[in-house]
Amino acid sequence: MSAPLSPSAPLLKLEKIGKTYAGAVPVTALQEIDLEISGGERLALLGKSGSGKSTLLNLLALIDQPSRGCLLIDNRDSRTFNEKEATRYRRHDIGFIFQFFNLLPTLTLRENIKLPMELLQQSDDDLFEQLTREAGIADKIDRYPEEVSGGEQQRAAVIRALIKKPRLILADEPTGNLDFETGLHIVGLMNEICDTFGTALVMVTHSQEAAAACTRRLRIIDGRLMAHA
Numbered sequence: 001m002s003a004p005l006s007p008s009a010p011l012l013k014l015e016k017i018g019k020t021y022a023g024a025v026p027v028t029a030l031q032e033i034d035l036e037i038s039g040g041e042r043l044a045l046l047g048k049s050g051s052g053k054s055t056l057l058n059l060l061a062l063i064d065q066p067s068r069g070c071l072l073i074d075n076r077d078s079r080t081f082n083e084k085e086a087t088r089y090r091r092h093d094i095g096f097i098f099q100f101f102n103l104l105p106t107l108t109l110r111e112n113i114k115l116p117m118e119l120l121q122q123s124d125d126d127l128f129e130q131l132t133r134e135a136g137i138a139d140k141i142d143r144y145p146e147e148v149s150g151g152e153q154q155r156a157a158v159i160r161a162l163i164k165k166p167r168l169i170l171a172d173e174p175t176g177n178l179d180f181e182t183g184l185h186i187v188g189l190m191n192e193i194c195d196t197f198g199t200a201l202v203m204v205t206h207s208q209e210a211a212a213a214c215t216r217r218l219r220i221i222d223g224r225l226m227a228h229a
Contacts, residue, residue, distance in 0.1 A: 011074065011167060011200050012037040012060060018068035019055055019223075029055040031223040033069070039167065042194055042201040044211035047220035053204040056220070057170050060202060061094055062086040091119060095161030095199075097190075099173035101153045103145040109156040110141040116164050124163065131159045135189060151182040158186055162193045169194070171203040175210050187213045 017033035020026050029052045037043060037060075045053050058064040059071060062078055071078040073089070081089065095116075096102075103112045113132070117123055132138045135155040140148050145156075154174065161169060169190060175183030187210045194201050203214065211217050219226050 010036050010072075011039050013072040013075075014059075014069065015072070016069035017059065017066045017071060019052070019059065019064070020067045029223055030059075030066070033225050035218075035225060037168075037200050037202065039198040039200055040194055041216065042191060042214040043203070044214040044217045045202065045204045045220060046206065046211055046217065051220040052223040053220050054172060057172055057202065057204060060168070061090055061096070061170055063090075091116075092164075093167040095164065095166035095169045097158055097161045097169060097171040097174040099176040101145070101150070101157045103153055103157060103160075105145050108142050108144055109137065109148065109152075112145070113141070113156055113160045113163055116160060120164060122164070124165075127165075128159075128163060131162060131189070131193075134192075135159055135185070151178050154178055154182070154186060155189070158189055162189065162199075165193070165197045166199060169199055169201045169203075171201065171205075173204055173206065175205065175207050180209070183207060184209060184213075 012035075014033050014035040017030055018028070019030040020028045033056065045056065047053050055064070059066055062081060065079060103109070104115070107115070113128065129138070132141055135158070137148070137152050137155050140152055145153050154177065158174065171190065174190070175186055178186065190201055190203070191213060193199055201214070203210065205211055
C-alpha cells in the first residue's frame with residue numbers, strides 16, 4: 001500500500017470531467033466537473049437519485065473512464081492505467097463501503113473483515129481488535145451475516161474497508177439502511193480512520209447529519225458539481 005498522503009497533498013484531481021453514456025438517446029451523467037481531493041479530507045456528495053453521484057464514485061475507482069476531461073491520480077492520468085494497475089489501485093488504495101453491506105454469506109464476520117488483508121498478504125491484529133471493539137461487534141465476529149442485525153453487518157462492512165488503511169474510502173450511502181444512532185456511529189468510525197491514517201473519504205449520502213460530519217460538502221445537480229449551502 002502506498003504511504004498515506006499529508007492532508008495538503010492532492011490525491012485526486014478532476015479537470016473538466018464529463019461522462020456520457022451512449023445509446024439511442026445518449027445520457028450525460030456528469031458535466032464539467034472540477035475537483036481536488038486531498039489526503040485526510042472528508043467530502044460529502046449530496047444530490048437526488050440520478051444526479052451523477054454514483055457515476056462519479058465509479059470514475060474515482062477506475063471502474064469507469066470519463067468521456068471528457070482528465071482524472072489525475074497522484075498526478076498520473078487515469079487513462080494510462082492498464083487493467084492490472086487499475087486492479088492494484090482498487091485493491092491497495094481504495095476501501096469500498098456500500099449501502100447493502102456486500103458481505104459474503106458463507107464467511108463469518110471475522111473472515112469477511114480479514115479477506116482484503118489476506119488478498120494483500122498482510123495482517124494487523126491490533127487494528128482488527130481495536131476497530132471491532134469500537135464498532136461494538138467484538139462479541140459477534142464469529143457469527144455469519146445472517147445471524148446478526150443489519151447494523152452489525154454494516155459495521156463489519158465498514159471495518160472491512162478500513163482494516164487495510166486505504167488512501168481513499170469511497171462510501172455509497174453507507175448509513176442509508178441504518179437507524180440514526182447506528183449511522184452516526186458508522187460515520188464516526190470512518191472519521192477516526194481518516195484522522196489517524198490521513199485517509200481521504202468521498203461519501204455519497206442523503207443524510208444531513210452524515211454530511212455535517214465531513215470537512216467539505218458539495219451537491220451534484222444534473223451532473224454538475226456545486227457548493228452545498
